Amino acid sequence: MTRPFNFSAGPAALPEEVLRTAAAEMLDWHGSGMGVMEMSHRGKEFISIYEAAERDLRELLAVPAQFKILFMQGGGLAENAIVPLNLSRGGAMDFVLTGSWSQKSYKEAARYGQARLAASAEADGFCHVPPPASWQIGADAQYVHLCSNETIHGVEFQALPDLRALGCEAPLVVDFSSHVCSRPIDWSRVGLAFGGAQKNLGPAGLTLVVVREDLLGHALSVCPSAFDYQLVAQNQSMYNTPPTYGIYIAGLTFQWLKKQGGVAAMEERNIAKAQLLYDYMDGSQLYVNPVDKAVRSRMNVPFFLRGDDGQPLLDPAHPRNAAFLEGAKAAGLLQLKGHKSVGGMRASIYNAMPIEGVQALVAYMREFEQRA
Numbered sequence: 001m002t003r004p005f006n007f008s009a010g011p012a013a014l015p016e017e018v019l020r021t022a023a024a025e026m027l028d029w030h031g032s033g034m035g036v037m038e039m040s041h042r043g044k045e046f047i048s049i050y051e052a053a054e055r056d057l058r059e060l061l062a063v064p065a066q067f068k069i070l071f072m073q074g075g076g077l078a079e080n081a082i083v084p085l086n087l088s089r090g091g092a093m094d095f096v097l098t099g100s101w102s103q104k105s106y107k108e109a110a111r112y113g114q115a116r117l118a119a120s121a122e123a124d125g126f127c128h129v130p131p132p133a134s135w136q137i138g139a140d141a142q143y144v145h146l147c148s149n150e151t152i153h154g155v156e157f158q159a160l161p162d163l164r165a166l167g168c169e170a171p172l173v174v175d176f177s178s179h180v181c182s183r184p185i186d187w188s189r190v191g192l193a194f195g196g197a198q199k200n201l202g203p204a205g206l207t208l209v210v211v212r213e214d215l216l217g218h219a220l221s222v223c224p225s226a227f228d229y230q231l232v233a234q235n236q237s238m239y240n241t242p243p244t245y246g247i248y249i250a251g252l253t254f255q256w257l258k259k260q261g262g263v264a265a266m267e268e269r270n271i272a273k274a275q276l277l278y279d280y281m282d283g284s285q286l287y288v289n290p291v292d293k294a295v296r297s298r299m300n301v302p303f304f305l306r307g308d309d310g311q312p313l314l315d316p317a318h319p320r321n322a323a324f325l326e327g328a329k330a331a332g333l334l335q336l337k338g339h340k341s342v343g344g345m346r347a348s349i350y351n352a353m354p355i356e357g358v359q360a361l362v363a364y365m366r367e368f369e370q371r372a
């Protein structure tokens, strides 16, 4: 059976091979007589799954030794509180707003300390990244936060800023939920990176945190113990029961990524996939993506169909949008509806989406345009 192509923004499609392995091991993992969900997190079977996942991720993303890898719970949104609880030291935090997710982080952090705007692209509807040289970073900032791939607005940092070159010694905090493992990371520019697993790694419920060791140990006293990075790190992510099944599935995804040639090979494929889709849209009369070409996301491609007057049709219920989605589904192209806050369409083309899926989408879009 061939499965349809699933363009969901998250929880998103996983590599079919990962799902098949998990299915085959559901009742009996490696002759243990137990499924992974039924194992003690402190038993040797699960410890081996955990250690392999950590090792493989460290290798895939070339995470330096002075960074801890934490497998936590609560998703990206909980990190919006957990990061300030651990890193703000009761002081100020500076935020760069490039879309809904960084905006959410900024609002949540304001509950725990002084959250300030360093820069915002809101005035143009989040279609660009303000140049780092223009950011207003305070000398007393405890950290600077950005979202390196805005899942809803389709804006991606093509390089992380070098804060030191801007005269800022504060650590950079990066929400990389929706493009982790899609491209290499320059860890010399990062203090902490976090991401929910359900976009590019595994099931919802697992949150990945990669944090430089020197940032540990400064949690506010009100920080819940289970969310104190130092306690989590000291206990190898087992201060409390970690999301064991999520770690197992992410571990299978890491093995799959290694077989594909690693993150650099994935990046090449992701560039090719994104280029195919953007090039087609830019040459068409019907489809439009509003994002500055220099910062278009390789993972999340929001787009609009135009009405007969040439204007983008935001309302998903507009007959042309409804016909597009219905036809797509019939053609085996699932979950293309845009996020409710921006409307239109969105194609999420994470690591697990093969180029054939993007080719099928472009073929459908071309055929729909000819009919429209």
Ligand SMILES: *Cc1c(COP(=O)(O)O)cnc(C)c1O
Binding pocket: 010, 074, 075, 076, 077, 078, 101, 147, 149, 150, 151, 175, 176, 177, 178, 196, 199
């Ligand atoms: C999905 C997403 C989140 C939120 O994750 P939850 O697991 O729903 O809390 C945060 N940031 C980004 C960039 C995301 O794509």
